[in-house]
Amino acid sequence: MADLHDRIRAAIEARRERARAAATDSAAEWYRYERYVEAKHPHPQIFDADEEPVLWLAMDGTQAVMDHIAAEDPAAVLRHVARDLKVLERHKQVVAEGWGKDALVCESTWMASDGWPIDWPCDDIRDLAEAYGVEIEETP
Numbered sequence: 001m002a003d004l005h006d007r008i009r010a011a012i013e014a015r016r017e018r019a020r021a022a023a024t025d026s027a028a029e030w031y032r033y034e035r036y037v038e039a040k041h042p043h044p045q046i047f048d049a050d051e052e053p054v055l056w057l058a059m060d061g062t063q064a065v066m067d068h069i070a071a072e073d074p075a076a077v078l079r080h081v082a083r084d085l086k087v088l089e090r091h092k093q094v095v096a097e098g099w100g101k102d103a104l105v106c107e108s109t110w111m112a113s114d115g116w117p118i119d120w121p122c123d124d125i126r127d128l129a130e131a132y133g134v135e136i137e138e139t140p
Contacts, residue, residue: 004121004125004136005088005125007134008129008134009085012081012085013081013085015132016081018077029049029075030074045066084131088125091124093106093107104119106121108122108124
């Protein structure tokens with residue numbers, strides 16, 4: 001489990017790089033165009049902040065899909081990964097001094113209110129792993 005922190009970081013950084021690549025081709029903030037411009041673009045569209053089309057779909061029933069895609073624009077994703085990297089950094093695995101060499105705990109929340117160490121990975125690391133599809137290898 002020692003590399004869990006690194007695997008989560010790699011997953012977060014991969015998402016960040018995808019968002020940066022998408023922002024390179026267009027402005028980082030996107031929105032769904034509220035009306036169809038039939039003459040120029042006859043399908044539902046997502047535009048960037050520079051009013052350039054980013055995506056349009058040629059199928060029915062796409063409003064919810066378009067809203068979802070617009071909400072996950074590169075700017076939003078970059079904010080999310082920045083937050084997740086901060087959480088990951090606060091919750092590094094450390095050895096709890098005085099608790100034996102195998103007492104691996106969370107750096108941020110290593111002592112519970114009852115004075116006992118909180119095992120690593122803590123709940124925040126488990127949540128990040130789940131969100132990024134990183135498997136936690138449980139040890140017996």
